[in-house]
Amino acid sequence: MVDRFRDPLLTTKETSRHLLIPQRTLNNWSAEEAGGAPLVHRVAPERRGWPRVPFIAVVEA
Numbered sequence: 001m002v003d004r005f006r007d008p009l010l011t012t013k014e015t016s017r018h019l020l021i022p023q024r025t026l027n028n029w030s031a032e033e034a035g036g037a038p039l040v041h042r043v044a045p046e047r048r049g050w051p052r053v054p055f056i057a058v059v060e061a
Contacts, residue, residue, distance in 0.1 A: 008043050008051035015053045019061055026053075026061055 012030070016023040030042040030053075040060045045052040 002055075004055040005041060006043055007054055008045060009055050010053045010058065011049070011051050012053060014051075015058055015061065018058070021061065029061060030057070 010018070012023055012026050016026050019026075026040070029040040030038055032039050041054055041057040043052055043054055
Protein backbone atom coordinates (compact mmCIF):
# COMPACT_ATOMS: atom_id res chain seq x y z
CA MET A 1 0.00 0.00 0.00
CA VAL A 2 1.22 3.51 -0.81
CA ASP A 3 1.93 5.84 2.12
CA ARG A 4 0.81 9.33 1.09
CA PHE A 5 3.15 10.90 3.67
CA ARG A 6 6.33 8.90 2.98
CA ASP A 7 6.36 7.57 -0.59
CA PRO A 8 7.86 10.09 -3.05
CA LEU A 9 5.62 10.79 -6.02
CA LEU A 10 7.10 13.73 -7.96
CA THR A 11 10.25 15.81 -8.20
CA THR A 12 10.08 19.43 -7.07
CA LYS A 13 10.33 20.49 -10.72
CA GLU A 14 7.31 18.36 -11.70
CA THR A 15 5.35 19.56 -8.69
CA SER A 16 6.03 23.21 -9.43
CA ARG A 17 4.89 22.72 -13.03
CA HIS A 18 1.65 21.03 -11.96
CA LEU A 19 0.85 23.71 -9.39
CA LEU A 20 2.09 26.65 -11.48
CA ILE A 21 4.35 27.95 -8.71
CA PRO A 22 8.07 28.70 -8.91
CA GLN A 23 10.32 25.77 -8.02
CA ARG A 24 12.30 28.04 -5.72
CA THR A 25 9.16 28.77 -3.69
CA LEU A 26 8.43 25.07 -3.28
CA ASN A 27 12.03 24.43 -2.20
CA ASN A 28 11.79 27.23 0.37
CA TRP A 29 8.50 25.88 1.75
CA SER A 30 10.00 22.41 2.21
CA ALA A 31 13.05 23.87 3.99
CA GLU A 32 11.26 26.36 6.28
CA GLU A 33 9.82 25.18 9.55
CA ALA A 34 6.90 26.39 11.66
CA GLY A 35 6.45 24.90 15.10
CA GLY A 36 9.24 22.37 14.49
CA ALA A 37 7.75 20.88 11.30
CA PRO A 38 8.30 21.82 7.64
CA LEU A 39 5.59 23.88 5.94
CA VAL A 40 5.42 21.23 3.20
CA HIS A 41 6.29 17.56 3.84
CA ARG A 42 9.47 16.23 2.29
CA VAL A 43 11.25 12.90 2.01
CA ALA A 44 14.83 12.09 1.13
CA PRO A 45 15.15 10.91 -2.48
CA GLU A 46 16.80 7.54 -3.11
CA ARG A 47 19.13 9.20 -5.60
CA ARG A 48 19.83 12.72 -6.74
CA GLY A 49 17.14 13.90 -9.15
CA TRP A 50 14.64 11.23 -8.14
CA PRO A 51 11.19 12.09 -6.73
CA ARG A 52 11.10 13.55 -3.23
CA VAL A 53 7.64 15.10 -3.01
CA PRO A 54 4.97 12.86 -1.49
CA PHE A 55 1.27 13.21 -2.33
CA ILE A 56 0.48 15.08 0.89
CA ALA A 57 3.09 17.74 0.02
CA VAL A 58 1.36 18.41 -3.31
CA VAL A 59 -1.88 18.98 -1.40
CA GLU A 60 -0.14 21.22 1.16
CA ALA A 61 1.52 23.33 -1.52
